[in-house]
Amino acid sequence: xxxxxxxxxxxxxxxxxxxxxxxxxxxxxxxxxxxxxxxxxxxxxxxxxxxxxxxxxxxxxxxxxxxxxxxxxxxxxxxxxxxxxxxxxxxxxxxxxxxxxxxxxxxxxxxxxxxxxxxxxxxxxxxxxxxxxxxxxxx
Amino acid sequence: xxxxxxxxxxxxxxxxxxxxxxxxxxxxxxxxxxxxxxxxxxxxxxxxxxxxxxxxxxxxxxxxxxxxxxxxxxxxxxxxxxxxxxxxxxxxxxxxxxxxxxxxxxxxxxxxxxxxxxxxxxxxxxxxxxxxxxxxxxx
Numbered sequence: 001x002x003x004x005x006x007x008x009x010x011x012x013x014x015x016x017x018x019x020x021x022x023x024x025x026x027x028x029x030x031x032x033x034x035x036x037x038x039x040x041x042x043x044x045x046x047x048x049x050x051x052x053x054x055x056x057x058x059x060x061x062x063x064x065x066x067x068x069x070x071x072x073x074x075x076x077x078x079x080x081x082x083x084x085x086x087x088x089x090x091x092x093x094x095x096x097x098x099x100x101x102x103x104x105x106x107x108x109x110x111x112x113x114x115x116x117x118x119x120x121x122x123x124x125x126x127x128x129x130x131x132x133x134x135x136x137x138x139x
Numbered sequence: 140x141x142x143x144x145x146x147x148x149x150x151x152x153x154x155x156x157x158x159x160x161x162x163x164x165x166x167x168x169x170x171x172x173x174x175x176x177x178x179x180x181x182x183x184x185x186x187x188x189x190x191x192x193x194x195x196x197x198x199x200x201x202x203x204x205x206x207x208x209x210x211x212x213x214x215x216x217x218x219x220x221x222x223x224x225x226x227x228x229x230x231x232x233x234x235x236x237x238x239x240x241x242x243x244x245x246x247x248x249x250x251x252x253x254x255x256x257x258x259x260x261x262x263x264x265x266x267x268x269x270x271x272x273x274x275x276x277x278x
Contacts, residue, residue, distance in 0.1 A: 045215075046204070047208070061185075066186055076184075077220075078221045079185055079220045080219035082215075082219065084217070084242060096223055104223035
């Protein structure tokens with residue numbers, strides 16, 4: 001049975017589930033940063049996925065990327081499956097701007113996160129719900 | 140017309156072309172590190188690709204990942220499209236081990252690369268040629 005890694009749960013805000021992936025907002029207001037986690041047990045690598053799941057991961061990733069591009073302002077989207085610290089497969093989507101705090105370096109391991117306010121969390125969760133009304137169920 | 144970004148050309152060793160992507164070996168012997176560059180003009184983001192190209196990117200990425208897993212020894216594959224420094228779309232595949240020099244941090248920006256010897260470059264190019272004999276053309 002799929003269970004979200006405790007470290008991912010701790011660092012993020014649950015925004016619901018697509019048909020394959022849990023959608024998480026990284027609780028770090030320095031960047032627009034969403035994570036897709038395929039809800040499959042013991043999955044660590046993209047190339048180990050079933051083909052049909054991998055196809056669905058890219059569908060959900062591309063939809064997320066287009067929405068992020070519409071909703072936020074950034075110069076470059078970083079899309080990455082690293083997993084050195086949390087091995088459960090998860091795909092980062094981070095909107096980067098040339099004056100963000102880590103630019104042009106990677107965001108991972110770059111100083112402590114700055115959490116969102118409760119109000120801002122609600123605003124973003126609501127925006128996600130509206131954008132993906134037909135794709136998302138609340139977790 | 141597609142032209143490989145000069146920075147990518149400088150930092151890597153050309154291993155030939157798949158039907159969509161140029162296959163590059165990062166000239167850094169600290170990690171097994173290959174890069175796929177879709178040979179399309181002015182392409183910066185995965186979600187901006189034509190659907191048929193994106194499908195092909197994942198075919199080539201998955202084949203590369205499986206081969207890397209057979210040929211090298213590592214604990215986790217990092218797959219990432221960042222592009223903060225080189226905006227031309229390119230997809231990193233980095234085999235990470237828990238005692239590599241940057242673990243568990245990201246490899247990007249982690250101290251200067253250590254180039255391969257000429258002999259090791261030849262060995263790896265030959266291995267790639269054999270592994271992908273039916274998928275790859277040189278030059």
